Amino acid sequence: MEVRVFSCALEIMKKNIAIIGSGFSSLSAACYLAKYGHKVTVYEKNNELGGRARQFKEAGFTFDMGPSWYWMPDVFEKFFNDFNKSTKDYYEIRKLEPAYRVYFGLNDYLDIEDDPDKISEKFELIEEGSGKKLKKFLEKAKENYSIGVSDMLYKMPGISPLELVSFKTIKKIRYFISTIRKEVNREFKNPKLRSVLEFPVLFLGAKASNTPAFYNFMNYADFGLGTFQPTNGFHDLVNAMVSLGKSLGVDYKVNHDLQRIDIKNKKISSLIFRQKQINCDIVISGADYHHTESLLPKNFRQYSENYWKNRVFAPSSLLYYVGFNTKINKVQHHNLFFDTNFDKHAEEIYDNPKWPSDPLFYANFTSKTNLKTAPENCENGFFLIPIATDLEDSVEIREKYFKIILDKLELYTGQKLKKSIIYKKSFCVSDFKKEYNSYGGNAYGLANTLWQTAFLRPNIKSKMVQNLYFCGQLTVPGPGVPPAIVSGELVANLINK
Numbered sequence: 001m002e003v004r005v006f007s008c009a010l011e012i013m014k015k016n017i018a019i020i021g022s023g024f025s026s027l028s029a030a031c032y033l034a035k036y037g038h039k040v041t042v043y044e045k046n047n048e049l050g051g052r053a054r055q056f057k058e059a060g061f062t063f064d065m066g067p068s069w070y071w072m073p074d075v076f077e078k079f080f081n082d083f084n085k086s087t088k089d090y091y092e093i094r095k096l097e098p099a100y101r102v103y104f105g106l107n108d109y110l111d112i113e114d115d116p117d118k119i120s121e122k123f124e125l126i127e128e129g130s131g132k133k134l135k136k137f138l139e140k141a142k143e144n145y146s147i148g149v150s151d152m153l154y155k156m157p158g159i160s161p162l163e164l165v166s167f168k169t170i171k172k173i174r175y176f177i178s179t180i181r182k183e184v185n186r187e188f189k190n191p192k193l194r195s196v197l198e199f200p201v202l203f204l205g206a207k208a209s210n211t212p213a214f215y216n217f218m219n220y221a222d223f224g225l226g227t228f229q230p231t232n233g234f235h236d237l238v239n240a241m242v243s244l245g246k247s248l249g250v251d252y253k254v255n256h257d258l259q260r261i262d263i264k265n266k267k268i269s270s271l272i273f274r275q276k277q278i279n280c281d282i283v284i285s286g287a288d289y290h291h292t293e294s295l296l297p298k299n300f301r302q303y304s305e306n307y308w309k310n311r312v313f314a315p316s317s318l319l320y321y322v323g324f325n326t327k328i329n330k331v332q333h334h335n336l337f338f339d340t341n342f343d344k345h346a347e348e349i350y351d352n353p354k355w356p357s358d359p360l361f362y363a364n365f366t367s368k369t370n371l372k373t374a375p376e377n378c379e380n381g382f383f384l385i386p387i388a389t390d391l392e393d394s395v396e397i398r399e400k401y402f403k404i405i406l407d408k409l410e411l412y413t414g415q416k417l418k419k420s421i422i423y424k425k426s427f428c429v430s431d432f433k434k435e436y437n438s439y440g441g442n443a444y445g446l447a448n449t450l451w452q453t454a455f456l457r458p459n460i461k462s463k464m465v466q467n468l469y470f471c472g473q474l475t476v477p478g479p480g481v482p483p484a485i486v487s488g489e490l491v492a493n494l495i496n497k
Contacts, residue, residue, distance in 0.1 A: 014038055015281040017495070018271060020258055023051025024481055025471035026286030027241040028079065028488025034248035035083060036496045041280075042245075043256040043273070045287070046435060049242055052443070053481075055235035059423040060375040061323040063382060064235055066443075067481050068364045069334070070228040071221045075149070075482035076237065079489070083244060090240030092231045096369065099227035100334035102199075103412055104192055108339075111332070112196070114226050127190040137187055137197075138220055144175060145217035145224070153477050157460050157490045164454050175214040176450065183213040195342045205314055205479060206447035207346045215448055229333065229369055237481075258287070261295045267467045282467045284491055289458050289474035291437035300464045312452060314444035314479050315349050315386035316429050318401055322381040323374065323423030328365060330413045335363040337408060345386075350447075353388035355397065361385045361405055378422075389440030393429040402426070444480075445473025453478070460491055469495060 015038045019026045022044040034040045048054045052066035070076075070093065080086050087093065098111040110126070113119055116138055124131030147168045169176075175183075184197045198208040200218040205211055230236035242252065260272040261283070268283050285292040290308050293301040340358040348356045364382040367374035374380040383405050402424075410417050429441030446452050460475050462468040471491040477483040 015495075016279075017041070017282045017284065018043060018278065018280040020271075020283065020285045020292065021045070021051060021287035021472070022049040022252065022254075023286050023472060024053065024237075024241070024484040025473075025487040025491075026051070026284070027238070027245060028485045029284055029286065029471050029492045030250045030488070031079075031083065031241065031245045031248060032489055032492035033495065034245060034250045036492070038496075040245075040249070041251040041253060043258065043271075044252070044254045045257045045437075047254050049252060049254065050235060050238035051286070052436065053234050053238050055233060055238075056321075058425070059323055060378070061321075061380045061423055062233065062366075062373040063321040063380060063425075064233040064366070065319075065321075065427070067234045068366075068382060070230060070234065071218075071225065072149075072482040073225065073228055075153075075485060079485050080240075080244070082489075083248075085244065087240070090243060091236035093228040094231075094369070096227045096229055096333055098332055099222070100336060101332040102192075102196055102336045103339055105339045106411060110192065110196065112223070116223050119223050123193055127188065127193055130188055130190070130193060133187045134223075137183075137216070138224055141216045141218075141220035142224055144172065144214050145220040147172060148214065148217045152454075153483065153486050154489070157476060157494050159455065159460070161455050172214060175216070176212050178213040179209055180211045180213055180216060181208040183216060184208065191342070192338075195338050198342070199336060199338070201448070205444070206312060206449050207350050210312070210350075210447070210449050212448070212450050212453070227334065229366070231370065233366055233370070233373065234481075258292075258295060261292075261468075263297055263300050263465060266300075266465060268465060282469065282495060284469045284471055284495075286470075286472045286488070288437045288439055289470055289472070290439040292470070296465065300462075302462060302464050303458060308439060312350070312447040312449050313389050313440055313442045314447045316389045316391070316432060316438075316441045317427075317443040318385040318387055318398065318429075319427040320381070320383040320402055320405070321423075321425045321427070322383065322421060324379040324381060324417060324420045325375075325377075325422045326379065326415070326417070326420045327377060328379045328381070328409075328413055328417065329415060331363065331365055331368070331409075333365060333368045335365075337361050337363065337412075339408070349386060349388045353391065355391060355401075356385065356387065359385045359387075359401065359404065363405075363409070387429075389429070389442045391429055391441075393441070398426045398428060439474075445478065448478050460487075461494060 017038050017040045019042045030040045030042050054065045097114040101111050103109045120131040120134045123134045201211045256273050262270045271278050338360050340360050345356050362384045367380045432438040432441040458475050469491050471487040473479040
């Protein structure tokens with residue numbers, strides 16, 4: 001009789017869980033919840049899984065649509081280890097050497113090597129004494145990385161301020177009060193070195209002057225751990241997580257656009273898609289937080305329109321996917337073009353939102369390390385300009401900035417590339433809104449400011465709807481692929497309790 005009672009109790013605990021969206025946080029949550037024995041179905045609006053990390057092929061070229069920097073490999077490995085697997089069971093990664101190139105002007109660039117000692121030597125050549133300073137800076141960044149990942153990242157469902165409090169974090173209080181800008185400027189005077197150390201927060205969070213210095217752990221992720229590349233691009237990770245999910249019993253549905261969420265007795269009673277209505281015990285939204293709440297009756301929304309208008313959002317992006325019928329010289333796999341006023345571009349994103357007057361940009365050529373992503377003797381190019389959210393988006397504006405990028409690329413490579421273009425596609429604010437229901441067309445979620453950290457971010461569990469949860473870049477821990485994967489684990493653990 002005791003065995004039967006226990007068996008019945010287990011059956012009662014198992015839930016029918018619907019996950020909205022198929023970005024990394026959703027894919028992560030699905031795997032953990034299936035592992036815990038729940039029935040899990042992922043519903044994706046578009047025709048391919050992966051959210052912003054979708055991949056497409058055209059004219060013989062293969063393009064990752066979004067994430068391209070494979071940092072923090074320990075987080076990815078930990079995820080698969082939780083299922084007695086390894087990344088090697090699904091895909092191979094290689095460490096890039098150099099990790100990336102930073103252009104400051106014509107014949108003026110810095111290659112970031114795959115070893116901190118080599119990078120320190122490069123720094124020393126630019127600014128006397130900076131090599132030793134960088135090593136000390138990275139020692140502190142490594143300490144913060146250890147605390148940030150081990151003691152905070154996996155232990156912050158954003159429910160209580162006490163999640164941030166430990167003996168280790170108390171000792172680091174200065175790094176929460178100070179900013180990235182202050183810490184970098186204290187040690188380094190050369191503007192080139194400063195821009196290299198500040199770039200991760202500009203592309204993934206906020207102005208360096210508004211980002212807590214504790215986030216310098218990203219400099220350790222950059223210089224200390226290095227930059228990697230999956231064999232076939234970032235979509236290898238999507239395929240791996242989906243494959244793992246399927247082996248655990250997760251069901252995936254594409255072309256399912258959620259239209260309405262019905263509530264009864266303070267619980268979700270049904271999800272209304274274009275094709276059908278479904279019922280479930282629990283709903284997790286890995287889709288845009290604001291959009292998800294807009295599908296609820298107004299009295300069940302936690303956050304007002306005014307709340308969202310007053311948040312500090314990470315940038316949107318103007319993206320180009322370009323196929324060239326020639327190989328491109330003088331570029332690496334990853335390239336940053338910082339030959340302009342770094343601070344002014346940041347101001348035009350955050351302080352005075354407008355199209356940048358002289359944009360810095362990022363260029364990625366995966367065909368430099370994987371020939372299969374482009375036809376023979378060709379090159380595929382991915383270009384990104386970080387921009388403010390909610391800007392006017394038109395064909396004319398996109399063409400204007402594409403010309404700026406190509407003019408600079410031709411100048412620095414010494415090649416006439418415009419006539420070599422055989423494929424081109426752009427993606428910008430209006431596309432982020434249309435494809436991902438992204439608030440303001442943001443690309444990376446909420447900025448990592450002090451007042452938008454941990455429990456100060458939108459709740460992982462709805463306070464208004466008993467069986468509604470959230471994951472992804474607008475809730476904890478924050479923007480970026482590794483935090484998104486952790487976000488899925490956090491919400492899964494919270495539900496499984």
